[in-house]
């Protein structure tokens with residue numbers, strides 16, 4: 030694999046990136062930052078510069094246990110609050126995030142290498158998540174009380190589950206935390222959250238910012254590895270439900286650990302979203318859509334538009350348009366300009382994983398129409414890449430790469446497009462591009478994915494259910 034200062038792509042950099050405001054050192058337990066039980070720490074790295082930003086505690090089983098104890102102690106009082114009072118706390122959190130928007134965006138970008146536009150979108154969505162959940166907290170619906178059994182009146186109460194364990198990934202650190210924290214608190218639960226080892230900073234900063242506005246013990250944050258802290262949260266007998274957003278492998282481990290106490294498990298895992306482009310599609314719009322949704326967050330996105338299936342009659346035209354769009358993507362470090370579209374990969378390990386996938390693509394003899402190389406460091410930058418002439422069943426079209434790599438296959442009939450799209454183990458997301466209204470209704474219903482967009486991809490509204498995971502793994 031070559032590292033290039035490529036003809037098409039260079040990494041734009043800035044000499045005077047804003048200095049992020051860092052969170053305190055410690056675990057956030059019982060409403061305050063407390064010293065960790067052991068001295069073990071982990072470096073948090075800026076992946077666009079490879080410099081260490083700060084160290085955080087590498088948490089232990091004892092830290093996780095202390096956080097769970099704090100969440101248990103706080104749960105009765107929080108559960109007894111009225112929806113109106115819980116809603117007020119969530120609205121206050123949204124306002125605090127909004128008041129500190131710039132600080133959080135800068136910190137998120139520094140910790141992930143993502144461009145300003147993506148960090149801004151993340152923080153806006155996090156604010157909206159808290160506001161939506163604040164409204165939802167006051168509008169729960171349930172079956173009406175009635176005499177469903179003769180001479181007996183039945184009443185269905187919605188009750189909190191109790192203590193919820195949360196494990197988040199690195200691609201949208203604060204947003205993924207918000208997607209969990211907001212509804213969990215809205216429903217009257219307390220929680221213990223473990224952020225990704227790579228990206229704990231905005232979650233810790235949020236805890237610092239809201240410490241005086243959320244009752245002690247209602248929200249607890251423990252940094253550390255998945256193997257130690259994540260596993261302890263999953264197996265802990267006092268945790269009533271564990272929710273993870275992460276890879277399929279981590280989801281399987283969490284489900285296994287949770288099985289011992291038969292707790293509820295909520296999994297949001299990987300994806301390999303098909304993008305079906307029919308011959309009647311607006312090809313320019315589809316190419317622009319893939320440029321945006323395939324390379325958003327550097328393709329480090331579970332719903333990324335990474336697997337195009339295009340009708341053979343328009344494949345050449347579409348590919349030409351897509352290659353032109355992708356060639357124009359501006360790559361750069363955070364702060365290098367508002368028009369930077371793509372930042373770095375999250376870590377050296379992930380950068381090497383993506384480069385290894387590109388090496389395999391070359392070994393398989395596939396055509397790399399644009400990109401395909403690492404970019405000059407420092408930082409873990411990779412060129413936006415389009416792979417064409419991909420045969421059915423090729424690994425690039427079935428295995429999640431989670432990087433800036435989009436593959437293009439062709440199909441000849443609607444039936445083939447649907448069958449081949451469904452031939453993936455991931456059931457997360459898909460999109461259909463067509464100007465035929467019958468197809469726009471019938472094809473999505475036959476695609477076995479939690480979310481199917483029509484003539485768009487990655488448009489997310491908090492009112493709509495999340496990208497529910499349906500894995501088709503066979504042992």
Ligand code: NAD
Pocket residue numbers: 196197198199200223224225226253254255256258259260263273274275276277278279280282283297298299300330331429431457496498
């Ligand atoms: P990851 O699975 O490596 O890590 C996710 C979290 O799980 C981290 O906090 C990690 O420490 C923890 N973890 C790892 N092993 C664990 C264990 N044995 N027990 C408990 N916790 C453990 O994932 P990642 O690399 O951070 O994120 C990328 C993955 O997440 C991709 O597969 C992506 O598709 C998926 N993802 C899914 C969604 C979604 O909404 N479905 C959203 C974002 C990311």
